[in-house]
Amino acid sequence: xxxxxxxxxxxxxxxxxxxxxxxxxxxxxxxxxELESRLxxxxxxxxxxxxxxxxxxxxxxxxxxxxxxxRYNVPVWATAGTSRGCKWHQDSHIHHFHANGAxxxxxxxxxxxxxxxxxxxxxxxxxxxxxxxRLGILTDTGCITTHIVSQLQGxxxxxxxxxxxxxxxxxxxxxPFLQRRVGGNHGHLNNCQSADLxxxxxxxxxxxxxxxxxxxxxNAEQLVRxxxxxxxxxxxxxxxxxxxxxxxxxxAL
Ligand SMILES: [Zn+2]
Ligand SMILES: [Zn+2]
Numbered sequence: 491x492x493x494x495x496x497x498x499x500x501x502x503x504x505x506x507x508x509x510x511x512x513x514x515x516x517x518x519x520x521x522x523x524e525l526e527s528r529l530x531x532x533x534x535x536x537x538x539x540x541x542x543x544x545x546x547x548x549x550x551x552x553x554x555x556x557x558x559x560x561r562y563n564v565p566v567w568a569t570a571g572t573s574r575g576c577k578w579h580q581d582s583h584i585h586h587f588h589a590n591g592a593x594x595x596x597x598x599x600x601x602x603x604x605x606x607x608x609x610x611x612x613x614x615x616x617x618x619x620x621x622x623x624r625l626g627i628l629t630d631t632g633c634i635t636t637h638i639v640s641q642l643q644g645x646x647x648x649x650x651x652x653x654x655x656x657x658x659x660x661x662x663x664x665x666p667f668l669q670r671r672v673g674g675n676h677g678h679l680n681n682c683q684s685a686d687l688x689x690x691x692x693x694x695x696x697x698x699x700x701x702x703x704x705x706x707x708x709n710a711e712q713l714v715r716x717x718x719x720x721x722x723x724x725x726x727x728x729x730x731x732x733x734x735x736x737x738x739x740x741x742a743l
Contacts, residue, residue, distance in 0.1 A: 491507065491508070491509040491599075491618070491620045491621055491623045491625060491742075491743055492507075492508050492509075492740045492741060492743070493505060493506065493507050493508075493625065493647075493649070493700070493740070493741045493743075494506045494508075494737060494738055494740045494741070495649075495700070495702070495732045495733075495737065495738040496520070496525065496529065496532070496737045497732075497734055497736065497737065498629075498702045498703055498704070498732035498733065498734060499705070499706060499734035500703070500705065500706075501519075501550065501706075501734050501735075502519035502520040502524070502553060502734070503517045503519040503550055503551050503629070503702075503703065504516070504517050504518050504519055504520055504525060504528070505517065505627070505649070506532075506534070506539075507599065507618055507625070509597075509598050509618075509620035509621060510597070510598040510620070511597065511598065512596065512597030512598045512599050512620075513538045513539055513540050514539070514540065514541050514596060514597075514599060514618075515539045515541070515542045515558075515564070516543050516544075516545065516616065516627060517542075517543075517545055517555075518544075518551070518552060518553065518554045518555040518558050519548075519549065519550040519552065519553050519554070520554050521553060521554045521557070522536070522554045522558050522561060524554070525558065528737050529737075531736060531737050532737045536558060536561075536562050536564075537562060539558070540564070540565075540596065540597055541564065541565050541596045541597075542558060542559060542564050542565070542566045542567070543566075543568070543596075543616065544567070544568040544572050544573075544576075545572075545613060545614060545615055545616070545627075545629070545630060546572050546575070546608060546610035546611070546612075546613035546614070546630060547571075547572050547573075547575030547576045547611060548610060548630070552572075552576055556576070556578065559583050563583075564583075565583050565584075566583050566584045566585070567584075567585045567587065567596070567601070568584055568585075568586065569586065569587060569589045569603070569611075569612040569613075569614055570586045570588075570612060571589070571610070571611030571613075572610070572611060572612055572613070572614075573586065574611055574612075575610060575612075589604070589605040589612045589613065590603070590605045590614075590637075591603065598620050598621075599618055599620045600618070600619040600620065601617075602616065602618075602619070602641070603616055604616070604617070604637065604638065604641040605637065606628070606630070606632075606635075606638060607631060607632045607633055607635065607675055607676050608631055608676055608677070609632075609671065609674075609676040609677065610630075613630060615627055615628045615631065615638075617641060617642070617645070623743050624645045624646050625645065625646060625648070625649070625743065626641070626642045626645045626647075626648045626649070626650075627648075627649040627702075628642065628648065628649070628650050628651060628679075628687075629649070629651035629678075629702050629703040630651065630678065630703065631651060631678070632674055632675040632676040632678065632679070633675045633679075634679070634686060634687045638687070639687070639690045639691070642687075642691055643692065644692070645691070645696060646695065646696060646697055646743050647697050647698040647699070647741065647743050648691070648693075648696060648698075648699055648700070649700040649702050650679075650687070650688075650700070650701060650702060651678060651679045651684060651701075651702055651703040652679065652680075652684045652702070652703070652704055652709065652714045652717065653672065653677075653678035653679050653680060653703050653704065653705050653708070653709065654673070654678060654680050654705045654709045655680065655709050655710065655713045656673065656680050656681075656682065658705075658707075658708045658709060658713075659672060659673055659705075659708040662707050663707055664708065672705075672708070678703065678705075681709070681713055681714060681716075681717040682717065684701075684717065685718065685720060685721050688718070688722070688725070693721075693722065693725060696725075696728060697743045698728050698729075698730060698741050698743065699718065699725050699728050700729075700730045700732060700741060701714050701730065701731045701732065702732045703732075704731065704732070704734075706734060711731055715729065715731075
């Protein structure tokens with residue numbers, strides 16, 4: 491199994507996951523043209539995408555989803571709430587599942603959705619399993635629940651939101667209502683919350699900790715590194731930071 495981010499942050503999110511002959515795209519928060527250009531930088535084309543999985547209906551996750559699906563005939567997997575939020579009531583291309591429902595399989599990948607507290611209709615995040623490897627993705631989450639902790643046990647790698655630093659958010663450029671939204675229980679994880687989650691997970695055998703959805707205005711790479719270092723210095727060697735403005739390398743596991 492391997493993973494590549496095409497970009498991560500409030501300006502747009504899209505992540506490719508590949509195992510054997512199956513290629514999944516998780517979220518499509520870029521216009522189709524932008525997605526194609528980022529795929530090209532990674533020597534890929536959109537025709538390689540077998541399925542699109544959505545986490546929730548916010549624009550930074552679904553901006554190009556409908557166009558991608560139509561243009562390339564890509565089936566979409568989403569909760570009923572997400573597809574309602576996207577106003578896609580009639581679309582026959584959508585496979586619905588419950589945010590906390592059973593696992594399902596797409597090609598060679600087992601997909602387990604789990605529910606998260608975020609200000610969207612029926613948001614979920616995912617654990618993917620293939621070839622005896624388990625990879626978790628957790629972004630766009632306001633607080634850590636016991637359910638999230640139980641879903642993320644036994645992983646080999648985790649993509650984890652480090653959205654903001656509390657002090658930078660308070661002193662930053664966001665208006666008060668937006669500060670409350672981002673910092674609230676249905677907003678985004680701050681560095682301390684993500685570090686607390688790491689303490690609750692057995693991360694010793696992880697091959698990668700991939701830090702995602704980092705705010706360009708309310709966080710700094712060094713603060714993320716410090717937060718991880720505070721949990722376990724050995725994680726720093728396996729730590730990767732995703733960029734907003736371009737694709738990452740492939741992370742293999
Ligand atoms: Zn987001
Ligand atoms: Zn969101």
